[in-house]
Amino acid sequence: MIRLLLIELYKIFRRPRTYISFGVVTATSLIFQLAMKAGGREFFEFGMQDISEQFNIQGNIINGYLVAYLILQSLLIQIPLLVALVAGDALAGEANGGTLRLILTRPVSRTRLVMIKFMASSIYTIMLIVWLAVMALFLSLLVFGDGDMINLKSETFILLLKHDVMWRYACAFGFACLAMTTIASLSMLLSAFADNSIGPIIATMGIVVVFTILSNLELPLFTAINPYLFTSHMVGWKGFFDADVPYRAIGKSAMVLFLYTSGFLAATILYFNKKDITS
């Protein structure tokens, strides 16, 4: 199992495409940091208008913690794409390249193959998020310094003291890993259905975008289905930036994501075990 996993990781990390994701994260973070350096204060004060009219806010507002949060928030849509880039390719890419039939002529069980591909995709996802932490958080802290963190929610203004922030990021990145693993499992499922990798990547993005829109629509019909959409729970990492962390809700969201992941994985295994390999 370990040997096969190492092979899978070797394949992933020897492929130039894999590094596109790391490049995208790096580039997005750098561009964002540059923009924040240039006009971050104006940008942020626009959002804080209501507050700064009434309060005199002093200090290093545009600090590394805030910049990192804004980067994470804006990468919310891109990261699933980057995860899908590898997880969506896991089975479909092999099918497209013709290597899937060669793999399956070897004595490897299909269930094990799916599990290994999923584990490898998850490891890639975690590495991507660790890289995101390095670029978005640690580099921002280096460039913008640390300080208390302001978190603007739709109806709440939150200020977190600087010594109270880092652990929240650690938890948030951990949660993000779980959320992105759900994306990886969704991509894997779609990947099992397809014989080329573009389909599952686009389909994953389509589902994430549509579900995210539904999650944010405050219409009665959609609020009723919101609790069942995994995208509503994927933003659970933000819960760690509430003054009082809603552990119960985050726990529930983590459970929902875990169930989705298991469901997607089980469906992938079931389908893939019955699939005729015609590629």
Add this chain to the structure above:
Amino acid sequence: MIRVLAFVFTLFLLPFTTMASDAQELYLTLRSKVLAVKDYTADVRVLIDVSYMQIPTLEGILYYKAPDKVKMVRKDGISMLPKKNISLTLGSLIPSGGVTVLDAGTATIKGHNLRILKVIPDDDKTGIVLTRIWVDEAALLAYRTETTTRDEGTVVLDLEYGSYARYALPDKVSITMDVKEYKLPKGATMDYSEAPGTPKKPVAAGGKNEKGRIDITYLSYKVNKGLSDSIFADKDK
């Protein structure tokens, strides 16, 4: 309109001029005591209680320079002080210049027997229409002020005194003021609602504005040591 009312009110109270001049004197004595403090530096603890804000107690240094410069500084941190177009200090909230002071009876707050003064500025340059002050005559301390401003509602200061009472500097000030509501589009913040799909908390009654309370606890003061204006320059802007 308020000015007209105040004028009529003043006319109505003319027979009590003796009392009024007594009140005027008390007010001016109090004001000179308050204004005797030219500057101070204080270690403070600020607790902001506004329904839509989640802010822990902020500890920092508060700089004050007469007549209206205030700044709070927290080492490597963010400080927040309530802000109106008038400065929310006692020195600023008790009107300066020519005033009409009326006696408005007595009251007891936290065991202190207090005289209530109504202070109407002769001009409205400060934006203050009327200030009511609850004064402890013996100690010459204001325990409460209620300032009605032209544009920004009413600000109430509740003060508690301790070892700096001789400077009329409080150990604790609670500011109660109107705060405007705050809202950002959900699409921009992409919030994580604690339990997705459940109905949102009902919006605070009272519509657009609600009351906010800010408690400032002064731990220690350094009074009249001379503060440079540069301290109050806004570095971040």
Add this chain to the structure above:
Amino acid sequence: MWAHCAAQINNQCAGEAVMNVHGGGVNILLKTASVGGGIGYPLTFVTPYSYSNSLLLPPIVEIQNVTKSFKKVPRVSDLSFTIDKGDVYGFLGQNGAGKSTTMRMILGLIFPDAGKVLINGTELTNSRRHLLRHIGAVIERPDMYGYLSGWDNLKIFAALTDATIKEKRLYDVLEQVGLRGRERDKVKTYSQGMKQRLGIAIALVHEPDLLILDEPTNGLDPQGIAGMRQLIQSLSREHGKTVLVSSHMLHEIEQVATRMLILHRGKKIAEGPVQELLNPEEMMVRIGIVPDDVITRKLTESQWQKHVVTAADGQLTFRLNKEMIPELNRWLVNNGAGVTDIDSRHSLEDYFISLTND
């Protein structure tokens, strides 16, 4: 105890029944071969069975009444055959005949709609992983990871077998397929022939008993084709491998295979030892007649019926020995058929070409 047909036509057991008795220690095996098609019965050849090592063993591959459709289009219909240990078994059929589909079913890549696939006497579905340890395969194009070197590819696919394969074995197998010295180059720089050889190296690296090669000469130059032929022969003769090889070209199968099976539109047309299927005495005879339903009916009731391959629209096709042609002609004339032309050719090759052309 079970019986299997050594030679069959359209899935009907033909010729002498061949009994293979397991466990009893006594086996009387004769291999029979036949050719034919349509409604006819085969000519029967009886030859001593040459694969003594299979006497006590089940066939390495046994396909029982396997059927497979894709989107309701039948690709393989009721196919049965067996491959014994040591055979070089040729699959002949035009593109789309069902060769690859059948090979994929043997490898468990595709699941039959009906019927069974047995490897070494065990049903594949029950023990796919275990059984695949004994099989190496190159199906269709030898696709590999182009961004990795040949060596990396070989190592990766070697690791996918459960066996621990030493580096020496990797070098040996590269030597065997003639890729030594190029193993560190990226596969995307390889020629088609090199990829094909690397594919075979991958198929061989875990020393399987059965090698399945799907159109291994596709895209190779004449030199490469000759090399591949030699490789298959040496694998069979010197290394005792059983080989299942497919091609759409008869002469390729003819040159390497000991037994062969002709597939056409998913159906078995002929099966048996190559030597016997390619009997020079066997002729394919096409006779043109004035269309006549009475003659067609009489034919089906006559002794000639078993030689009929096709009979429609004034075109009759027979498979029979050369000396029988005048007799058939006489019978037709005597029964009132208006014979317009007679054309006879060497049978199997032409027959196969005619299949390919239709």
